[in-house]
Amino acid sequence: xxxxxxxxxxxxxxxxxxxxxxxxxxxxxxxxxxxxxxxxxxxxxxxxxxxxxxxxxxxxxxxxxxxxxxxxxxxxxxxxxxxxxxxxxxxxxxxxxxxxxxxxxxxxxxxxxxxxxxxxxxxxxxxxxxxxxxxxxxxxxxxxxxxxxxxxxxxxxxxxxxxxxxxxxxxxxxxxxxxxxxxxxxxxxxxxxxxxxxxxxxxxxxxxxxxxxxxxxxxxxxxxxxxxxxxxxxxxxxxxxxxxxxxxxxxxxxxxxxxxxxxxxxxxxxxxxxxxxxxxxxxxxxxxxxxxxxxxxxxxxxxxxxxxxxxxxxxxxxxxxxxxxxxxxxxxxxxxxxxxxxxxxxxxxxxxxxxxxxxxxxxxxxxxxxxxxxxxxxxxxxx
Numbered sequence: 001x002x003x004x005x006x007x008x009x010x011x012x013x014x015x016x017x018x019x020x021x022x023x024x025x026x027x028x029x030x031x032x033x034x035x036x037x038x039x040x041x042x043x044x045x046x047x048x049x050x051x052x053x054x055x056x057x058x059x060x061x062x063x064x065x066x067x068x069x070x071x072x073x074x075x076x077x078x079x080x081x082x083x084x085x086x087x088x089x090x091x092x093x094x095x096x097x098x099x100x101x102x103x104x105x106x107x108x109x110x111x112x113x114x115x116x117x118x119x120x121x122x123x124x125x126x127x128x129x130x131x132x133x134x135x136x137x138x139x140x141x142x143x144x145x146x147x148x149x150x151x152x153x154x155x156x157x158x159x160x161x162x163x164x165x166x167x168x169x170x171x172x173x174x175x176x177x178x179x180x181x182x183x184x185x186x187x188x189x190x191x192x193x194x195x196x197x198x199x200x201x202x203x204x205x206x207x208x209x210x211x212x213x214x215x216x217x218x219x220x221x222x223x224x225x226x227x228x229x230x231x232x233x234x235x236x237x238x239x240x241x242x243x244x245x246x247x248x249x250x251x252x253x254x255x256x257x258x259x260x261x262x263x264x265x266x267x268x269x270x271x272x273x274x275x276x277x278x279x280x281x282x283x284x285x286x287x288x289x290x291x292x293x294x295x296x297x298x299x300x301x302x303x304x305x306x307x308x309x310x311x312x313x314x315x316x317x318x319x320x321x322x323x324x325x326x327x328x329x330x331x332x333x334x335x336x337x338x339x340x341x342x343x344x345x346x347x348x349x350x351x352x353x354x355x356x357x358x359x360x361x362x363x364x365x366x367x368x369x370x371x372x373x374x375x376x377x378x379x380x381x382x383x
Contacts, residue, residue: 262346
C-alpha cells in the first residue's frame with residue numbers, strides 16, 4: 001500500500017487525519033470536540049494500528065457492491081483500503097466522511113422504488129448510486145435518499161436485492177422483520193417493493209437533514225476487523241453493553257439483546273454476527289443505547305444445516321432452553337419472570353407472523369411454496 005492520507009470529518013467538521021506510513025495506519029485528532037469512535041477517545045498521541053482501525057473498516061463495501069465499485073474505478077484509483085475510503089468516503093453512510101465533503105443532490109421517491117415496473121431496477125440503481133453506497137455487507141445493497149410522500153420530507157433508505165443463490169431474500173427479510181416487530185422489538189421502518197424483488201429499510205442513524213448519530217457495530221467495539229465478524233460470542237456483546245451503555249439504558253438494552261438472540265433461534269437466522277448488533281450515541285457514551293434490530297433473515301431455507309453466527313455457552317448450535325436461561329440470568333441480568341415473559345412474547349410473535357404470511361398469500365400473487373417453506377423453517381418454541 002502506498003503512503004497516503006485522508007481528512008476525516010465528523011458531521012461535516014474536520015476531526016483529524018488518517019494516513020498510512022511506515023507500514024501502519026495512523027489516525028491523529030486535530031482540534032476535534034467529537035470522538036471518531038467510543039474505542040478511540042481524543043488524545044494528543046496518534047492512534048496507530050497495523051490493520052485499518054475497526055471504525056474506519058466498518059462501512060467499507062463487501063461482496064457484490066465491492067466488486068461493482070472495483071470494476072468501475074480500479075483504472076483511476078488504487079483500490080486498497082485507503083483507496084476505497086478516498087473514492088466512496090465523501091458519500092459514506094453515517095457521521096464519518098473521508099477525503100472531502102460533497103453535496104448529494106439526487107433524490108429518488110420511495111414510491112418510485114416500491115412501484116417501479118422495471119425488471120432490472122436494482123441493477124439500474126446499482127450503476128447510478130454504487131459510488132454513493134458506503135455501507136458494508138455481502139448481500140447486494142445500496143444506499144440512497146428517497147422522498148417519502150407520507151411524511152413529506154427527505155429520508156434515507158437502504159435498498160437491498162438478492163442474487164440467484166438466495167431467491168426471494170426480500171420476502172424472507174420482510175417477514176422476519178415483521179416477526180421481530182411483533183416481538184415488540186424496535187426496528188427501522190421497512191418496506192417491500194410491489195414486485196417483491198427489493199427490501200427497503202429506513203436508516204436509523206439519521207439525526208436530521210444535516211447530522212448523523214454515532215453508530216458503531218460490535219466488530220468495532222470488540223476491536224475486530226470486518227473479516228472477524230463471525231468471531232466472538234453473545235456473552236461478549238452483553239459485556240460490551242455493560243461496559244459502554246450507561247445505567248439508564250443498560251437494563252433495557254440487555255433485554256433487547258436477549259430477545260433478539262431468542263428470535264434469531266426461532267427464525268433460524270444463522271447470520272446474527274457482530275456487525276448486526278451496534279450502539280447509537282449523540283456525541284459520546286453518556287447517551288449510548290442499543291440500535292434497533294436489523295438484518296434478520298431465515299438462513300436455513302438456503303443452508304439447511306446452518307448454525308448460529310456467534311458462540312453462546314460452549315459453541316455454535318441451536319441451543320436448548322437451559323443455555324438461554326443461563327444466558328438470561330448470568331449475562332443479561334434478567335429475573336425468572338422477565339425470562340418467561342420474553343419467551344412468551346417471542347413465541348406469540350412467531351404465531352402472529354405466520355398468520356400474517358397466510359393473509360399475505362391470500363391477497364398477493366407470490367411464491368406460495370417459498371413462503372410455506374419459510375414458515376416451516378421457523379420454530380414455535382425453544383425445546
